[in-house]
Amino acid sequence: MNRTLTARRATPGGDLTGFFADLAAGLRMTDLWRTFAWDEMQQRYRRSILGVLWIIIAYAIFVGGVSIIFSAFSRQDGAFFLIHVAIGYAAFNFIVGNVTDGCTVFTGARVWIHSIALPHSIHIYRSICRSIFIFALQFLVAAVILVAAGWRPSLLNLWVLPAIAVFLLNAVAIQYLMGLISARYRDVNHLVTSITRLLLFITPILWTRYDLRGARSFLADFNPVAHYVEIFRAPIMNLEPRPLSWAVVLVLTVLVWVAAVIAASRMRRRLAFWL
Amino acid sequence: MSRIRIENLCINYPLYGRSRAAAGLTETETDLDRMLRDKKGRVIGVRALQGVSFEAEAGERLALVGENGSGKTTLLQVLAGIYTPDEGVVEIEGRTTALVNINLGMNAEASGHRNITLRGLATGRTREEIEERRAEIAAFSELGDFLDLPVETYSAGMRMRLSFAIATAFEPDVLILDEWLSAGDTAFRKKATGRMRRFVDQAGILVLASHSPTLLTDTCKRALWLDAGRVRAEGPVSDILKAYGQEMERRQAGRDERAQTEIAAAHAAREAARAATEARAARRMGVHKRSDQIQDGEDGAEPDPANPVTRLITRVMRPLMRFIRR
Structure with missing residues (x-):
């Protein structure tokens, strides 16, 4: 459909290179997925007076409300806890949001997948574009809280950059993988929704890992989302990032990509039939 | 230069649980040829295109x-x-x-x-x-x-x-x-x-x-x-x-001809089913009201059409059942 695809040859069979070609072709059509993402954001808040501001308001309400109540259960001081929630929940929303968005990334784009042969990754990038936008707005709330709490920058903050890079890398693979799987097996979407609800409570957002003792502290480390949150939140809070968290995240990133490549090579070409 | 070349193209359209139709449905020969079935005879897909070349x-x-x-x-x-x-x-x-x-x-x-x-x-x-x-x-x-x-x-x-x-x-x-x-x-x-x-x-x-x-x-x-x-x-x-x-x-x-026969067959089947339910209903009423008339051990057997009582009940019940069904 585009310049790069003027000559097409389609033959049956799985392919490994096709996945990366698809990712690259989609990336080149930046203008298209940005437009898609922008339209989607506008439509979601169309006819509401405050529009996109609602993302900020909703986040501030949640963080404020939760901190007032839950800080009472923590041994940490109020400001520390507030920042802990504000940054942690934004990171949590981004990571878990990419899993849940991934479940509908292709099923929601059915209309386009059935009408134009675009690279499938277009829909991935559109979806990630939107989650970055929400993440940025939520982080804005956290930044305001940080500044108000008298936050001082330090060299440790630089750890946040590789963390963001890893987040984006994960987002692409997670969404592609979840998108394909849940297009084929529609139960996955429901399964994911039920697990995310649990995740919010077993991830150190409404509580800190410093409050845990003994076996509980050990068990909490089995939650992968906790480590994703940790590598982003710790450096901003001027804390040393845990080597364990980085190790878990890097291993998981590799695993997710391997899974995505395998799923894509086997399922990508059948996608249009499943929608 | 634009050009299209299609050679021996086959497309199987998968259904993934969208069809639960089992074997034994009446089918024309073309349908049989186009349905993909699993071992149990359930339709799992449609051969949408078979060996198309141009x-x-x-x-x-x-x-x-x-x-x-x-x-x-x-x-x-x-x-x-x-x-x-x-x-x-x-x-x-x-x-x-x-x-x-x-x-x-x-x-x-x-x-x-x-x-x-x-x-x-x-x-x-x-x-x-x-x-x-x-x-x-x-x-x-x-x-x-x-x-x-x-x-x-x-x-x-x-x-x-x-x-x-x-x-x-x-x-x-x-x-x-x-x-x-x-x-x-x-x-x-x-x-x-x-x-x-x-x-x-x-x-x-x-x-x-x-x-x-x-x-x-x-x-x-x-x-x-x-x-x-x-x-x-x-x-x-x-x-x-x-x-x-x-x-x-x-x-x-x-197709018109086939449709006519199929409609006629469906009609006949429905009539037969209706007659059967009516007969059953009539018998039930009969058992209930006139149990003295029916000998032991004959419960559940078909009512004897020659029996004048049965005939009378059937005659009363049929319009009644028709009315209820409406």
Whole structure:
């Protein structure tokens, strides 16, 4: 459909290179997925007076409300806890949001997948574009809280950059993988929704890992989302990032990509039939 | 140069639990041939296309004819690159634009103008190229101020006009159109036909699927007749349409006949079922009211029609049951 695809040859069979070609072709059509993402954001808040501001308001309400109540259960001081929630929940929303968005990334784009042969990754990038936008707005709330709490920058903050890079890398693979799987097996979407609800409570957002003792502290480390949150939140809070968290995240990133490549090579070409 | 080459194309359309139909349903021979079944005889897929081969060179206008469900739209979707083949080779040289389903390829909540941008970007055009064509698209679609309204407020005909205007404005090398073009009014159809002809004169390829003989003879030269997922015939459009028309008449006659017998059979079956329930109801009433009349051990047996009591009960019960059922 585009310049790069003027000559097409389609033959049956799985392919490994096709996945990366698809990712690259989609990336080149930046203008298209940005437009898609922008339209989607506008439509979601169309006819509401405050529009996109609602993302900020909703986040501030949640963080404020939760901190007032839950800080009472923590041994940490109020400001520390507030920042802990504000940054942690934004990171949590981004990571878990990419899993849940991934479940509908292709099923929601059915209309386009059935009408134009675009690279499938277009829909991935559109979806990630939107989650970055929400993440940025939520982080804005956290930044305001940080500044108000008298936050001082330090060299440790630089750890946040590789963390963001890893987040984006994960987002692409997670969404592609979840998108394909849940297009084929529609139960996955429901399964994911039920697990995310649990995740919010077993991830150190409404509580800190410093409050845990003994076996509980050990068990909490089995939650992968906790480590994703940790590598982003710790450096901003001027804390040393845990080597364990980085190790878990890097291993998981590799695993997710391997899974995505395998799923894509086997399922990508059948996608249009499943929608 | 644009070119299409399709060789031994097979598409199996999977159903994934969408069908629970078991074996033993009445089927015609073509159905048997087209359904993919698992070991238990459940339908797991449809052989949408089987061994389809054809070629089209630059400047060709190819008509696609066939009954509902013969595989026309699936073939168009394969040409559009939406489905990849299960078997065979699909080679297309040239930029392809496909208008397969009128409701697809548009963002219904966005305005007409916004959709021009989206479709332009989706076909790989730059913003400048899109702005260059915008006025032309607006003029051809004759939508005027409606272009500022969301597409969901459009009628089917208006959507179609916009889709067609966008698709042809960006001058694809291969244009694939499905049936719905005939949804337009006569004036627009005339305009569209003229535009398609000009497009093909510029050495593009047109593939048009339709049930309208006039549209096909006006626009196309060659025709491909799809029958149950296979190419039945290929040749000059008038010859194919003639043969197709005759075959369809013959089939329709056969189908009408079959339908009549099936309806009659269904009627008979329903009558029999009704008689059975009535008999059962009559017996139940009989057991209840006149248990003294029925000897021991005869419970549950069919009522004896020769028995005057049974006959009387049946005569009373039948209109009563009919009334209740109503």
